Amino acid sequence: MFNDLRREQARILIVDDVASNIHVIREAVRDLGEVRFATSGKAALDIMQKSSPDVILLDIEMPGMDGYAVCKAIKESPRLRDIPVIFVTSHDQREHELQALSLGGVDFLHKPLNVPVARARIQTHLALQMKTRQLALAKKDLADVLQHLPAFVAHWGGNLCNQFCNDAVGHWFGIAAATMRGMHVRKVLGEANYAAIEEHLKDVLRGNCPSFDLTFIRREGSLLYGQVSLVFRPDENGRPGFLMLITDVTERRCAEQALYDEKERIRITLNSIGDAVIATDTNGNITFLNPIAEDMTGWLSREAVGEPVERVMPLRESNQGHGMFNPIRLVLSEKRTVGMAMNCALQRRDGQLLEVEDSAAPILDYAGNLTGAIIVFHDVSEARAMAVKMTHLAHHDALTNLPNRMLLQDRTQQALQQAVHNGERLGLYIIDLDHFKVINDSMGHSVGDLLLKQVARRLMGVVRPCDTVSRQGGDEFIVLVPDMGAIEQAGVLAGKMLKLISEPYKLDGNVYDLSGSIGVSLYPDDSVNQEELYRHADAAMYRAKQEGRNRYRFFSAEIEEALLTRQALERHIRMGAEQGGFLVYYQPKVDARDSSVVGLEALLRWRNDKEEIVSPSSFIPLAEETGLIVPLGLFVLRQACQDGKRWGGLGHRLRIAVNVSAVQMMGSDFCDSVRTVLKETGFPAELLELEITEGVLAQDVERTMNVLADLKSLGVSIAIDDFGTGYSSLSYLKLFPLDVLKIDQSFVHDMLADRHNAAIVAAIVSMAQGMDLRLVAEGVEEEGQAGELLKLGCHIMQGYHYGKPAPADEIDALLNIDPRLAIAGEAQ
Numbered sequence: 156m157f158n159d160l161r162r163e164q165a166r167i168l169i170v171d172d173v174a175s176n177i178h179v180i181r182e183a184v185r186d187l188g189e190v191r192f193a194t195s196g197k198a199a200l201d202i203m204q205k206s207s208p209d210v211i212l213l214d215i216e217m218p219g220m221d222g223y224a225v226c227k228a229i230k231e232s233p234r235l236r237d238i239p240v241i242f243v244t245s246h247d248q249r250e251h252e253l254q255a256l257s258l259g260g261v262d263f264l265h266k267p268l269n270v271p272v273a274r275a276r277i278q279t280h281l282a283l284q285m286k287t288r289q290l291a292l293a294k295k296d297l298a299d300v301l302q303h304l305p306a307f308v309a310h311w312g313g314n315l316c317n318q319f320c321n322d323a324v325g326h327w328f329g330i331a332a333a334t335m336r337g338m339h340v341r342k343v344l345g346e347a348n349y350a351a352i353e354e355h356l357k358d359v360l361r362g363n364c365p366s367f368d369l370t371f372i373r374r375e376g377s378l379l380y381g382q383v384s385l386v387f388r389p390d391e392n393g394r395p396g397f398l399m400l401i402t403d404v405t406e407r408r409c410a411e412q413a414l415y416d417e418k419e420r421i422r423i424t425l426n427s428i429g430d431a432v433i434a435t436d437t438n439g440n441i442t443f444l445n446p447i448a449e450d451m452t453g454w455l456s457r458e459a460v461g462e463p464v465e466r467v468m469p470l471r472e473s474n475q476g477h478g479m480f481n482p483i484r485l486v487l488s489e490k491r492t493v494g495m496a497m498n499c500a501l502q503r504r505d506g507q508l509l510e511v512e513d514s515a516a517p518i519l520d521y522a523g524n525l526t527g528a529i530i531v532f533h534d535v536s537e538a539r540a541m542a543v544k545m546t547h548l549a550h551h552d553a554l555t556n557l558p559n560r561m562l563l564q565d566r567t568q569q570a571l572q573q574a575v576h577n578g579e580r581l582g583l584y585i586i587d588l589d590h591f592k593v594i595n596d597s598m599g600h601s602v603g604d605l606l607l608k609q610v611a612r613r614l615m616g617v618v619r620p621c622d623t624v625s626r627q628g629g630d631e632f633i634v635l636v637p638d639m640g641a642i643e644q645a646g647v648l649a650g651k652m653l654k655l656i657s658e659p660y661k662l663d664g665n666v667y668d669l670s671g672s673i674g675v676s677l678y679p680d681d682s683v684n685q686e687e688l689y690r691h692a693d694a695a696m697y698r699a700k701q702e703g704r705n706r707y708r709f710f711s712a713e714i715e716e717a718l719l720t721r722q723a724l725e726r727h728i729r730m731g732a733e734q735g736g737f738l739v740y741y742q743p744k745v746d747a748r749d750s751s752v753v754g755l756e757a758l759l760r761w762r763n764d765k766e767e768i769v770s771p772s773s774f775i776p777l778a779e780e781t782g783l784i785v786p787l788g789l790f791v792l793r794q795a796c797q798d799g800k801r802w803g804g805l806g807h808r809l810r811i812a813v814n815v816s817a818v819q820m821m822g823s824d825f826c827d828s829v830r831t832v833l834k835e836t837g838f839p840a841e842l843l844e845l846e847i848t849e850g851v852l853a854q855d856v857e858r859t860m861n862v863l864a865d866l867k868s869l870g871v872s873i874a875i876d877d878f879g880t881g882y883s884s885l886s887y888l889k890l891f892p893l894d895v896l897k898i899d900q901s902f903v904h905d906m907l908a909d910r911h912n913a914a915i916v917a918a919i920v921s922m923a924q925g926m927d928l929r930l931v932a933e934g935v936e937e938e939g940q941a942g943e944l945l946k947l948g949c950h951i952m953q954g955y956h957y958g959k960p961a962p963a964d965e966i967d968a969l970l971n972i973d974p975r976l977a978i979a980g981e982a983q
Contacts, residue, residue, distance in 0.1 A: 164189045165281050168208035170199040170225065171243070172217045176266070180212055180243060183270045184277055196220030200228055203235055209284050210277060212264075215244040215251065223258055230259040237287070239280045243268070306402045307381075310388070313360060313395035315340045327401070329374040347372050352383070359385035359397045368404070380408040430513065430533045437525055439464050439483055451511075451534065453504030468530075473498040473510060482515040486528040492516040495532065510536040552626040554604055555611035563625040563633060567685050570637040574678055577638075581678040582645045584634040585692040586614075586652065589670045589704040591630035598667075605662055606669065613655040617648070633692075642677065649673050649707040657705065672699040673707035681710045737761055737787065738768075739794040740960040743969060744812070744931060744953045747941050752970065753951060754810035754844070757795035758960045759787065779818050788819045789828055796838035798963050803839070807970050812844040812874060817851045821858065826865040833869065840870030844895060848876050852891060860891060867892050874931070878919060888926055896923040900934020900954065907939050920947045 165188030171177050177192045184190060188209065193199035197220055199211075211229070215222035222242060229235045242255040245266040252263045261280055264273050301308060307327045310319040316339055320332040328335075328343055340356065341349040348371050355365045364386050371379040386398040425432050431448035435441055440463055444456040452459070452467055459467045470479040482493040493515050500508040515530035550562035558566065567583070574581045588610065595603040607630065614624045614632060623635040634652070639645055653671060660667040674696025682688040691710035699708040737759060744754035761769040778784040792813050799811040819825050833840050845866060852859055852875070863873055874895035875888075888896075898919050906913045916932075923930045932944050935954035944952060958969065 165210070165285075166191070166206065166208040167210055167212065167277070167281075168193065168199065168202060169212045170194075170196065170217075170222070171212075171214040173214075176214065176243075179268060180273075183268060183274050184212075187274070187278055187281060196222070196225040196228075199225055203229070203232075203238075207235060208238060210280050211238055211240045212243050212277070213240050213260075215242060215246060215255070223254065226255070226258045226260060239284055241277065241280060243273075306400055309335075309399045311340055311397055311399060312390070315356065317343060318396070327379075328371075345372065345374070355383070355385060356397075359387050360395050362387050371401075378405075379403060380405045430531050431511075432529065432531050433464065433468060433483075434518070434527060434529045435464050435483055435487075436527045437487060439481075439487060439528075441467055442527060447533075451501060451503065451509060451532075464530075469502045470495075470511075471500045471502050471508060472496075473500045473508075476508075483528050483530055486515045486517050486530075487525070490517045490519075490525055501532070509534050510539050552628075555608055555626050557611050557615075557632075558623055558625045560625070560627050563623060563627075563635060564685065566623050567635055567688065570635060571678060571685060571688075573637060579637065580639040580642075580680070581688075582634075582636040582639045582648070583676045583678075583682075583688045583692045584636070584649060584652070584707075585674045585689075585696045586632040586634065586656070586671050587673075587696055587700070588630035588656070589672055589700070591669070594667065602662060602667075606660055606667060609660055610656060610669070613658075614652060617651050617655055639677070642680065645675055645677060645709075646707070649675055653705065653707060670705035672696055672704050674699060675707060675709045677709070737790060738962060739791055739798070740962055741795075741798070741966050742953060742960040743958045743966070744810070744951055745957040746950055747945055747952050748950050750957075752807075752809065754812060755799075755966065756812040756846070756953065756960075757791055757814070759791050760960075775816075779816055782818060784816050784818050785822060788814075788816060789832070792829065793832050793836065796832050796836035796843065798966075799842060800836050800838040802966075802970065803842070805970075808842065810842050810844055810872070811838075812846050814846045814876065815851070817848075817854055820847065820851050820862055821855070826862060826869070829866065829871065830869055833871075841872070844872040844874050846874045846876040846895075846897065849878065856890070863892050872929075877933075888922070888928070893928060895929045895931060898930065898932045898949065903932050903934045903940055903944070903954070904936070906943060907937070913943070916944070916949075917947055920944075920949050924948055 167184050167188050167190045169177050169180050169184075169190065169192040171180070171192070172194050174194075177194075181190050181192065191202060191208070193202055196217055199213075202208075203211075213222045213225060217225075222244070226240050226242075229238065229240060236259075239261040240259060241262040241264060242252075242260045243264045243266065244251065244255075246252075255263050262276055264276065301321045302323060304321060308321045309317055312318055316337055317335045320335045322328070322330075322335070323332050325331040325334070328345075330338070330343055335343055340352075344352065348369070351369055355367060358365045364384070366382070366384045369381050369383050371381050373379055380403070382402045382404045384400040384402075386400070388396055388398050390396050425443075425445045428445070429447065431451045432443070432445040433441060433448050433452075434443035440461055441459045444452070444454065444459050444467075449455055449459075454462075454467050464483045465481055468481065470481055471477065472479055479496065479499060482495055485493045495512050495514065497512065499511055501511045502508055511532045512535045513530070513532040515528055517525055518527040518529055520526050550559060551557060552559050570581055573579065591603065591606075594606065607626070610632070611624065611626060614634065618624060618634060618636065621637060625633045625635070627633055636645075636648065653673060656669055656671040660669065674692040674694065676682050676688045676692035676695060678688060682691050695708045695710040698711075699706050702708070738761075740758045740760050741755040742758060743752045744756065745751065746753045759771050759775075761771075761774055775784065778787055795811050795813050799809060802809055815825075822828075829843075829845075832838075833843065866873060872894040873892060874897055875891075875893055876897050877899040878896050896919065898916055902912045902916050902919075904912075906916050920930060930949040930951060932940075932949050932952045933954060935941050935944065935952040935956045937956060940954075941952055941956060944950075961969075
């Protein structure tokens with residue numbers, strides 16, 4: 156059965172106090188199994204308790220405890236009593252043999268042994284023992300199977316009284332198997348259940364084997380759906396009886412009921428939704444139409460069933476009217492979802508065309524076999540008309556109906572391509588109405604809107620059909636003029652537009668005077684692409700305003716000079732790092748538990764020509780945009796490592812944090828630069844902490860992981876700055892090799908007054924502790940904030956409460972370094 160005995164070596168125990176006897180017996184049974192021996196009864200019993208033998212060869216005459224006593228002890232032990240005992244003795248009196256057998260011995264061998272006979276008899280008893288054990292295990296297997304079978308199994312006599320049941324705990328009918336034995340089936344099942352099964356009981360006692368489904372009512376009132384099988388089985392005396400097998404099919408019945416309910420719900424849903432639904436079989440013949448489909452096609456469901464889908468749902472091309480392929484056919488041939496063409500119309504049974512759209516999909520059974528197709532569609536005649544209108548609105552100004560920025564950009568790009576191809580000149584005019592805000596503020600926006608409409612009409616009247624007049628919003632208009640010709644024509648057109656704008660406007664008996672400022676940019680004279688056209692025209696327009704308004708200006712070298720101011724600033728930044736215009740300040744990081752300075756964050760400052768200290772927010776964005784952040788960042792890194800090395804030499808082993816921008820991180824030689832600086836300055840890598848923002852992590856995950864891995868190999872620490880304010884993702888904390896989490900000051904600032912910020916801070920602290928990350932709280936400005944952070948478990952803090960950013964000499968004072976020592980340290 157299930158617990159088949161493994162083919163293990165038989166264990167034989169020889170019990171005799173004479174060594175020569177043991178040797179003789181051992182030789183006789185050597186190859187029959189594992190042989191052990193004991194020289195006394197007590198020793199034999201000890202061996203048996205540790206490992207039960209399969210057969211015992213027991214001598215009778217032994218000092219202390221003879222063989223009879225040993226056999227008696229064996230038979231009194233529940234664990235040992237079934238082990239066969241074969242007495243081996245030199246006694247030949249019959250009374251000894253009878254006594255041995257009466258004590259439970261299975262055989263009696265006389266000394267001296269007849270080895271072949273003794274061997275055969277021992278082998279027989281070993282085989283019997285093995286078969287007995289197999290039979291016991293098989294019986295146990297059957298009992299276990301029956302006990303754990305998820306079904307009710309019982310045997311009933313011809314008097315309908317129970318003789319056996321596998322329901323040991325009374326799960327089925329609330330009656331345990333022991334209690335049920337001898338009870339009448341009526342009492343076990345209950346009157347209602349017995350009445351339902353009574354005729355089947357008569358049938359089985361006539362020798363039949365009926366099977367049927369029955370709903371049982373449990374004693375507590377719940378229902379059990381059962382599948383019942385009755386098998387006629389007389390007892391050994393031929394008296395009638397039967398087996399009853401009840402399988403619980405409640406889940407199946409409930410699933411069937413749920414399936415029916417679901418089908419009904421789907422039917423009601425399909426009949427209630429606002430979309431038309433048509434289903435077909437694998438041949439494309441109609442099997443179902445919902446009411447909306449009936450209304451849209453003009454066919455009743457009973458008429459349509461069995462008809463080809465093309466007859467019930469003929470499709471036409473919206474504009475030309477020619478027939479179109481029904482998506483159902485493609486679905487049936489390719490077994491995939493198919494969408495209708497955008498220009499598809501349904502021809503009703505009365506000939507009317509309806510614009511329709513949606514999709515068709517295959518219907519597959521549980522095995523993935525095609526059983527049909529379904530198409531869902533709806534009338535989009537009004538929606539398509541609205542879409543055309545919305546497309547127009549998306550590309551035109553709602554007030555003036557002029558092209559908006561999106562459409563103008565598209566036309567400008569096309570005009571530029573045409574100009575490049577044909578060698579033409581292209582003009583772009585930006586027109587801004589002068590002091591128009593005064594009219595809106597004094598006369599109201601309704602009057603302003605009416606004036607804007609009149610300005611739009613006047614501008615449209617002065618340009619060619621191929622030109623574009625666009626309103627960008629507010630009081631700004633842009634005119635695009637392709638194939639312009641001579642530059643003089645550009646000036647003439649600008650003058651005409653200024654003249655038309657300046658003519659009086661009459662509204663409701665009132666007269667209004669307007670003027671405008673126009674900036675002109677030309678391709679290819681001063682611009683080579685769309686961006687330059689817009690930028691140069693805008694700069695020229697502002698120059699026109701600066702010169703007094705109500706005029707036009709072309710983009711010129713003078714205006715270009717203003718744009719070069721930016722480049723001058725870039726040069727200043729580039730020169731600053733080399734000539735000492737940039738400084739490194741440090742803000743202390745303090746262990747709030749004892750107010751000791753444990754680290755510093757290096758922060759860049761700029762001293763301009765007026766000897767003013769400028770905040771990084773004024774120049775860092777430009778430095779990042781131009782790439783100059785790389786030399787600036789290298790300057791900060793080198794200076795911070797030099798100062799850190801000096802402080803370390805003076806007995807202050809401080810962790811120095813340096814901010815790293817995304818531009819630096821993405822540089823191919825950043826890790827090499829860090830390695831070089833550490834080597835040149837001699838600053839310990841384990842004291843260098845590189846701070847990156849969440850935005851850096853999110854830019855290029857794979858590259859960032861490689862860069863961080865290289866940095867970690869140098870021995871530096873990685874900190875994530877301003878955590879929770881940017882691209883927060885908990886996966887980053889797990890994915891990247893981070894060491895430090897900095898709680899952003901925006902959370903710390905309001906944590907005492909805002910319970911949400913307090914909860915966020917607590918969550919960050921708990922998360923960092925769970926991930927074994929060091930914590931630094933930024934922006935600590937009050938003692939109360941420090942106290943609350945300490946309670947949460949964050950003890951490293953940074954902020955104005957502990958010190959503002961300061962130059963290195965002020966940090967020396969903070970660290971109580973003698974100035975003479977500081978100078979000596981710098982000299983070294």
